[in-house]
Amino acid sequence: MANRLVVFDLDGTLIDGYAGITDALGFAMERLGKTPIPEAQVRRMVGEGIERLLQKAVGSADAPRGLAFFRERYEQVAVSGSRRMPGVPSALVAIAAAGWTMAVASNKPYEYSKTILQALDLSRFFFAVAGPGPLAPPKPDPAMLRRLVADAGVSAADTVAIGDMEIDARFARAAGCRIVLVPGGSRTPEELAAEEPDALLASLEELPAWLRRISRRPPARGGLAGRA
Numbered sequence: 001m002a003n004r005l006v007v008f009d010l011d012g013t014l015i016d017g018y019a020g021i022t023d024a025l026g027f028a029m030e031r032l033g034k035t036p037i038p039e040a041q042v043r044r045m046v047g048e049g050i051e052r053l054l055q056k057a058v059g060s061a062d063a064p065r066g067l068a069f070f071r072e073r074y075e076q077v078a079v080s081g082s083r084r085m086p087g088v089p090s091a092l093v094a095i096a097a098a099g100w101t102m103a104v105a106s107n108k109p110y111e112y113s114k115t116i117l118q119a120l121d122l123s124r125f126f127f128a129v130a131g132p133g134p135l136a137p138p139k140p141d142p143a144m145l146r147r148l149v150a151d152a153g154v155s156a157a158d159t160v161a162i163g164d165m166e167i168d169a170r171f172a173r174a175a176g177c178r179i180v181l182v183p184g185g186s187r188t189p190e191e192l193a194a195e196e197p198d199a200l201l202a203s204l205e206e207l208p209a210w211l212r213r214i215s216r217r218p219p220a221r222g223g224l225a226g227r228a
Contacts, residue, residue, distance in 0.1 A: 003154055003158060004099075004100050004101070004154060004158045004159070004160075004215065005100065005101045005102070005103065005148070005149060005152045005154045005158065005159040005160070006095060006100050006101070006102045006103075006159075006160050006161075006162060006211070007102075007103045007104070007105050007145060007148055007159060007160070007161045007162065007177070008102065008103070008104050008105070008126075008161075008162045008163075009104075009105065009106060009161075009162060009163035009164060009165075009168050010104055010106035010108055010113050010116070010117075011046060011047075011106065011108060011164075011184075012043075012046075012047075012085075012163075012164035012165065012184030012185055012186050013085065013162055013163055013164045013168075013182060013184055013204070014084070014085060014088055014104070014117075014122060014204075015082045015083065015084055015085060015088075015116060015120065015122075016082065016083050016084075016085055016184070016185065017078070017081060017082035017083075017108075017116065018039055018042060018043055018046070018081075018185065018186075019039065019077075019081040019082070020074065020077045020078050020079075020080065020081020020082050021042060021046060021053075021074070021081070022036075022037070022038075022039040022042045022081075023073065023074075023077045023081055024070045024071075024073040024074035024077060024078075024081075025037060025042060025053065025054075025057055025070060027069060027070070027072075027073035028054065028057075028058070028066040028067075028069035028070040028073065029057060029058060029066070031065075031066075031069045032058055032062050032065065032066055032069070034057075034058055037057060043185055043186040044186060045057065046186065047107065047139075047165045047167050047186070048107060048138060048139075048167065049107040049108070049132055049138045050067065050070060050071075050074075050108070050109065051063065051067060052138075053070075054066040054067045054070060074112065078112050078115060078116055079115065079116055079119040079120075082116050082119075082120065083120070084120050084122065085184065085203075085204060086203055086204075086205070087203050087204050087205030088122070088204055089121075089122070090205070091204045091205055091207050091208055092122065092125045094208035095125075095207065095208055095211060096125055098208065098211065098212065098215065100211065101127055101152050101154070102125050102126050102127065103126050103127055103128045103129065103130065103148045103152065104117065104126050104128075104129045104130065105130040105131075105139070105144045105145055105148060105161075105171075106129075106130070106131055107131070107132055107138045107139050107167075108131060109131050109132070110129060110130070110131035110133070111131075113129050113131055114129050117129065127151075127152065128148055128151060128152075130144040130145075130147065130148055131144070132144070139167050139168065139170075139171040140167050140170035140171045140174060141171075141174070142171060142172075142174035142175035144171075145159075145161060145171060145172065145174075145175040145177060146175050149175065149177070156175055156176035156177050157176065157177075159175075159177040159178070160177065160178045160179070160180055160198075160211070160214075161175075161177050161178065161179050161180070162179075162180050162181075162182065162204070162207065163179065163180075163181055163182075164181060164182055164183060164184030164185075164186060164187060164192075165181075165184075165186060165187055165192075166187070166191070166192075166195055168181065169181060169192075169195040169197055170195075178198040178214075179195075179197045179198055180197060180198060180199045180200075180201060180207065180210065181195065181197040181199075181200050181201075182200075182201050182202070182203060182204055182207075183202070
């Protein structure tokens with residue numbers, strides 16, 4: 001494989017899936033006799049996985065029942081409630097043409113991520129899609145990222161993680177990788193800048209050019225690569 005790897009977050013980075021998440025969460029909350037939460041608020045609550053989302057929305061006691069209701073509905077709206085973020089297909093084509101290996105690491109369960117990526121004609125770009133499981137806790141634990149780095153046969157120093165939230169920055173740093181943040185609708189540019197990413201881009205359309213710049217430099221050695 002190529003000697004450099006890009007690992008993308010999913011929600012808010014590659015796709016805008018907030019409509020589907022908000023729909024399924026509202027369905028669960030109504031079944032529990034609670035008032036659904038508007039999408040603007042849901043955007044601030046996501047990122048730590050659906051179990052944690054349900055805990056925030058309905059409380060720990062009702063979360064197990066809420067999770068079952070959420071899954072019931074989300075299976076119906078996951079695809080229809082998701083769309084590609086602006087510039088994603090063209091960016092992925094350019095990054096692949098430049099020889100980078102690409103993968104996805106999301107706190108969304110693997111089966112949902114895979115289904116959405118296939119439906120949106122994006123799965124063809126990625127050699128692997130990772131989600132939380134028994135051997136890989138959710139972000140910001142770096143286990144998912146470390147596994148992708150190992151499976152791609154690259155070093156952490158030559159891996160760039162792309163995300164749209166603070167948790168993505170902490171995930172990348174914990175694994176010794178560079179982090180690029182792109183506002184995806186849940187955090188402001190100012191909030192993301194506070195994480196001191198290696199780059200803060202306006203959209204994924206800027207990512208191929210940024211990767212070209214760092215590709216002209218010698219590969220980083222040992223630990224976190226310097227900021228670009």
